[in-house]
Amino acid sequence: MERERKGLSVWQLAMLALGTVVGGSFFLGSSVAIRAAGPSVLLAYVIGGILVYFILTALSEMTVANPASGSFRTYTEQAFGRGAGFTVGWVYWTGLVLAMSSEATAASILLRGWFPRLSLPLLGAVIIALVTLLNLLGAERLGKLESGLAAIKLFAIAAFVVLAICLITGIGAGSFPAAGGQGGGTAAGYSVLRGEPWLPGGIGGIAGSMLMVMFTYAGFEVLGLAASETRDPAATIPKAIRLTIVLLIGLYLAAITALFLLIPSSLVSEEISPFVSALTLHGLGWTGTVMNMVLVTAILSTMLASVFGLGRMLRSLADEGHTPAWMRDRTDIPYRGILVSGGAMLAALGLGLLLPQGVYLFLVSSGGFSLLFVYVVIMASHYRLRKRHGGPFTRQHGMRGFPYTSWLSIGGLIAIIASMPLIPGQGGGLAAGMMFVLLFAGLYVVGRRQRKPSKILPKALRPLPAVRPAAPGYAQAEMSEELTEDKKRE
Numbered sequence: 311m312e313r314e315r316k317g318l319s320v321w322q323l324a325m326l327a328l329g330t331v332v333g334g335s336f337f338l339g340s341s342v343a344i345r346a347a348g349p350s351v352l353l354a355y356v357i358g359g360i361l362v363y364f365i366l367t368a369l370s371e372m373t374v375a376n377p378a379s380g381s382f383r384t385y386t387e388q389a390f391g392r393g394a395g396f397t398v399g400w401v402y403w404t405g406l407v408l409a410m411s412s413e414a415t416a417a418s419i420l421l422r423g424w425f426p427r428l429s430l431p432l433l434g435a436v437i438i439a440l441v442t443l444l445n446l447l448g449a450e451r452l453g454k455l456e457s458g459l460a461a462i463k464l465f466a467i468a469a470f471v472v473l474a475i476c477l478i479t480g481i482g483a484g485s486f487p488a489a490g491g492q493g494g495g496t497a498a499g500y501s502v503l504r505g506e507p508w509l510p511g512g513i514g515g516i517a518g519s520m521l522m523v524m525f526t527y528a529g530f531e532v533l534g535l536a537a538s539e540t541r542d543p544a545a546t547i548p549k550a551i552r553l554t555i556v557l558l559i560g561l562y563l564a565a566i567t568a569l570f571l572l573i574p575s576s577l578v579s580e581e582i583s584p585f586v587s588a589l590t591l592h593g594l595g596w597t598g599t600v601m602n603m604v605l606v607t608a609i610l611s612t613m614l615a616s617v618f619g620l621g622r623m624l625r626s627l628a629d630e631g632h633t634p635a636w637m638r639d640r641t642d643i644p645y646r647g648i649l650v651s652g653g654a655m656l657a658a659l660g661l662g663l664l665l666p667q668g669v670y671l672f673l674v675s676s677g678g679f680s681l682l683f684v685y686v687v688i689m690a691s692h693y694r695l696r697k698r699h700g701g702p703f704t705r706q707h708g709m710r711g712f713p714y715t716s717w718l719s720i721g722g723l724i725a726i727i728a729s730m731p732l733i734p735g736q737g738g739g740l741a742a743g744m745m746f747v748l749l750f751a752g753l754y755v756v757g758r759r760q761r762k763p764s765k766i767l768p769k770a771l772r773p774l775p776a777v778r779p780a781a782p783g784y785a786q787a788e789m790s791e792e793l794t795e796d797k798k799r800e
Contacts, residue, residue, distance in 0.1 A: 318539050322453035323550035324557065326536055326615050329460040330529030331558060332467070333612035334416055337605055340526055340566070341584045343519035346733075348510040348575040351519050352566055357722070358523040359559040362530060364719045365685050366551045367709045368692035369534045375703035377543035379644075380626025381534030382688045387630070389691040389698075393754045398687050399627045400750040403620060405680025405743065407651065410616050411658035412674045414438050417609040420602050434659045441613045442652030445621060448643045449539040452618060459611035466604040467561045470585050474568035477592050506574055518733055520726045521678070526562070528681045530554060531688070532615055535622040617655075621648035672738040679727065679743025686723045689716055 318326070343351050369382065378384040380399070387395025411434075418433035425433075445452060475481070511518065533550060540546040565585070572588040579587060583605070589597040624647035628638040639646050661673070692709070693716045702708030709715060731737035 318449055318453045318536060318546070320546055320549045320553060322450075322457055323533060323536055323540065323546060324553040325457035325460040326453055326618065327530050327533045327550070327554045328464065328557060329456045329611040330532045330615035330619070331527060331554075331612075332460070332463045333529070333608045334413065334605060335522070335528070336526040336562070337585065337601070337608060338583050339522055341578050341580045341582070341587075343522040343526075344566075344569075344575050344578045344584055345580060346511055346522075347515040347519035348508065349506055349570050350509045350511075350516050351523070352563065352570075354516050354519045354523045355559075355562055355566060357516075358520065358527050359555070359562070361524070361685075361719055361722055362527050362558070363555055364709065364715050365688055366530060366533070366555060368716070368719075369531065369688055370548050370551050371703055371708050372692055372695065373534050373537045373547050374544045377537035377540070377547070378626070379535065379537075379622050380629070381537060381622075382531060382684060382691065383623060383626055385691045385695065386687050389694040392630070393751065393758075394687075395630065396627070396632045396754045397747060397750045398684060399623055399632065400753075401680050401743070401746050402684050403623050403627070403651070404746055404750075405677040406616055406620055407654045408658050408674045409677030409680075410613050410620075411438070411655050411662060412677075413609050413613055414655065414659060415662060417606055417613075420606050420609075423602070431659070431663060435656060437610070437613070438652060438655045438659060441610065441617050442648060442655075444614060445617045445648045445652075446643065446645060449536065449618070452614065456611060456614055456618075459607055459614065463604065463608045463611060464557065464561060466601075467565050470589075471561075471564045471568045473589065473594070474572055478568075478571055506570070510575070517725075517729055521729060521733055521736060524682060524726055525678055527558070528678070529612065529615065530558075531681075531684060532619040535619045617648060617651055620651035623647070624651060672742050675736060675739030676742035676746055677739075678736070679730070679739050680746070682723055682727050683743060683747065686720055686727070689720045689723070692716065693720075 340351075343354060347354055372385045373381065376384065380387075380395075383395050383399040383402070386398045414434040414437045415430065417437055418430045421433050422428060422430060444455065447455075509515065533547065533554065537543045537547055569584055569588055573584070573591050577587065577591065578584045583601055586598050586601045589595075621644040624633065624637065625639050625644035627633050628647065637646050637650060665673075693713060696703065696708065696712065727740065730740040
């Protein structure tokens with residue numbers, strides 16, 4: 311019992327969040343943002359970091375008041391009703407399942423470079439089965455594993471920054487093994503930026519880069535889903551969020567700044583990691599193999615943390631009667647939610663082999679929309695619940711600048727979503743995402759008449775008792791009972 315009460319630590323929570331966030335979208339996808347905005351992409355990363363800060367602050371305020379396993383899905387249900395909670399939960403789960411199946415494919419392609427005799431479907435299935443089974447070990451053990459994998463990714467980013475500083479300052483010149491004689495007298499430092507246009511695409515370039523920038527930040531919402539796995543959410547969650555924000559924004563800005571001091575944006579290719587391109591330009595071509603190893607680690611880490619969130623989301627949906635009854639878990643570890651999510655990822659991997667490539671990419675790209683959609687809903691739920699409550703949910707100071715920061719965050723996120731059709735290949739993601747929203751909203755309307763009436767959720771958030779519930783899925787039920795007793799006394 312003592313072991314179960316220990317829960318995830320601040321460091322493990324932060325590493326779980328960073329494990330979800332820092333993945334292929336940063337190591338590879340950042341080249342798309344760099345090509346669109348040039349050096350001004352730094353401004354896009356600052357804007358994205360500010361949005362992440364406000365979203366996480368809003369999520370933290372609601373989580374501390376009610377550390378339910380359903381996190382933002384639960385808060386959406388409290389703010390806008392059961393139909394909204396049903397729709398948001400299933401849109402998020404479906405989008406993330408499709409996105410993670412594509413991540414498994416990407417990892418399989420990298421691994422097949424080392425094991426050419428193995429087929430892509432087999433490698434993809436093994437990867438999905440592995441991350442699913444590892445999640446069955448429980449939050450505490452998974453947190454330790456994820457901390458190690460996330461540390462590798464963070465070390466890789468930090469190592470790139472250190473290498474860049476050495477190349478820029480000339481420290482240790484000639485001590486790095488070169489590849490193919492490349493690099494010779496290639497300049498490094500501010501001279502690389504001297505002839506570089508700071509706004510090659512104008513304001514439109516920054517706007518066009520924001521979608522990919524937000525994708526590189528996406529995944530931090532797992533902090534809310536992990537709240538019920540902590541011993542003291544009121545103390546642990548805010549500390550984990552602050553640590554996550556500092557590490558994430560700090561490392562991202564340092565890495566991108568170092569990148570622009572090594573290579574002009576015109577030499578960045580969307581087909582190759584910009585970090586590999588920069589180091590290869592300076593004679594460190596051997597980093598390609600190392601970066602591929604980091605990429606595989608990054609993808610596996612992202613998938614592990616994502617399956618963790620998928621299992622908790624499915625348990626939350628099951629606890630509220632939004633799934634068949636057999637999917638409900640009564641244990642701390644949501645075994646059924648994890649296994650169903652893993653099975654769905656295998657099915658999505660099979661769809662990728664059966665459907666025409668264009669159709670499958672159309673579905674997979676909806677994963678980006680689903681995450682941005684969830685962030686809008688988080689901010690809208692926080693705004694509505696806080697207005698209803700009449701102030702912050704806890705004794706601690708709530709989100710700064712409320713309600714103006716809420717309006718700015720919601721407006722910024724909606725603008726990013728609206729810009730999706732302006733970027734080649736992303737219009738389909740917007741259409742697929744909207745299709746899923748309409749599909750699940752329609753399913754709820756149709757299924758509502760066939761379901762038995764269930765307990766109505768409270769219309770305002772109130773702090774939970776200090777005693778941690780026996781199983782994380784019951785936090786919301788306890789709060790409902792507490793509020794019901796209050797009403798009877800009134």
